[in-house]
Amino acid sequence: MIPVEKNKEYYAEIESVSNDGNGVAHIDGFTVFVPMCADGDKLKIKIVKVKDTYAFGRIEEIITPSPYRREPICPHYKRCGGCNLMHIDYGKQLEIKLNSVKNALSRIGGIDGNIVSDIIGMENPYHYRNKMVFPVDIVAGKTEFGFYANRSHDLIPVDKCFISHEISVPVINTVKKYMDLTNTSVYNEKTHKGTVRRLFIRKGFSAGDVTVILCCANECLIDKDLLVSLLKESCAEISSIVLNINKKPDNLVLGKKNILLWGKEHIEDSLCGLRYKISPHSFFQVNPIQTEILYNTAIQMSDLSGTEKLLDIYSGIGTISLTASRFVSEVIGIEVVEQAVLDATENAKLNKANNCRFFAGKAENIVPRLMSEGFCPDVAIIDPPRKGSDENTLRALAYSSVKKIIYISCNPSTLARDIKYLSQNGFAVQKAMAVDMFPHTSHVEAAVSLCRANT
Secondary structure (H helix, E strand, O other): OOOOOOOOEEEEEOOEEOOOOOEEEEEOOEEEEEOOOOOOOEEEEEEEEEOOOEEEEEEEEEEEOOOOEOOOOOOOOOOEOOOOOOOEOHHHHHHHHHHHHHHHHHHOOOOOHHHEEEEEOOOOOOOOEOEEEEEEEEEOOEEEEEEEEOOOOOEEEOOOOOOEOOOHHHHHHHHHHHHHHHOOOEOOOOOOOOOEEEEEEEEOOOOOOEEEEEEEOOOOOOOHHHHHHHHHHHOOOEEEEEEEEOOOOOOOOOOOEEEEEEEOOOEEEEEOOEEEEEOOOOOOOOOHHHHHHHHHHHHHHHOOOOOOEEEEEOOOOOHHHHHHHOOOOEEEEEEOOHHHHHHHHHHHHHOOOOOEEEEEOOHHHHHHHHHHOOOOOOEEEEOOOOOOOOHHHHHHHHOOOOOEEEEEEOOHHHHHHHHHHHHOOOEEEEEEEEEOOOOOOOOOEEEEEEEEOOO
């Protein structure tokens, strides 16, 4: 018998916070997940969904607040689905994230989670993001930019985001002004009519350059010169204004076509003492402060002597490759996004990293090909998207000459899955470290080093 019923109220005490940010309680032994909770909260909750082995509830009343509960600085917190841990003391957030990595490695990877020695947090966990994407919609008859409510496409208008770089505020207000002056339409996801889909803002923290990308469903943007003049007037840091075209009825942030309306085709930023050109489609880590810590951690884990050949899988615009290039004899980077490979090649020239080469294509195709052609890397660094790596790539590494692998991941579950595969195919985990790249959210980055079990 399931001891809870939908729409009924119950008393519950939160025992922990799960890796997706939900509080975990038990009612007569039955698991109930409740958002926006902290360890030790005593609550009255209402059950909103019931499954065979668990249920979801929402807070009706906080009877006794947790000692870790804090008042969120953001007024949009309760409606916006972004910062789902902002109500929790930052030190406790770090503990939750560290435990999520440990638990995933133990539960999914079959590895002692205590191998994760520590988590590195931020001194100032606000305004750390160098990139923001704001959807647009009509709310109460007005054009608004903001974020979607959790598990929906209902737009929550946001005038200020406390994890975004502060340049977002004047840019949003200026684009809204432009759309109102020109009666520019908002794209409707259901009818697929209208023009503006979302606003993309990226800032180079070191150089201060800002690129503004307006993603539209068509090229029929009214009075582009007015948009450019208003944006230039609103913010002297803007160095690039781009019109991106995405005609497909999908949720991709950007389409393939970019039209430069004004300024430079790239903005610049730096990491670990190196300069990078970043184009609109380039992947560049969103938190530059923590990225330097993460990359330096990965280099330390690699224990490089200067003679090694390094394979950088999912290399993006070459940030890890170029950081490591100063400590090895040769680097080959693999990246599926062709523009990112072009950027990586340019970035290697920009930084005089003559020992770096980059290949465009899927890792599962290029890694086995490189091995068959005689490339014998000593070290591999893997930094895949959230879905993790694929078995063909991991198998190619397992049967290669690679002596050490550094696996970097933003998803503890797929990290643990892939570490398990490598552990079963000739590698042993040495150590692991977590880095908080995304304060106030449930996301966490981790780096794990593995070496050949027989070396």
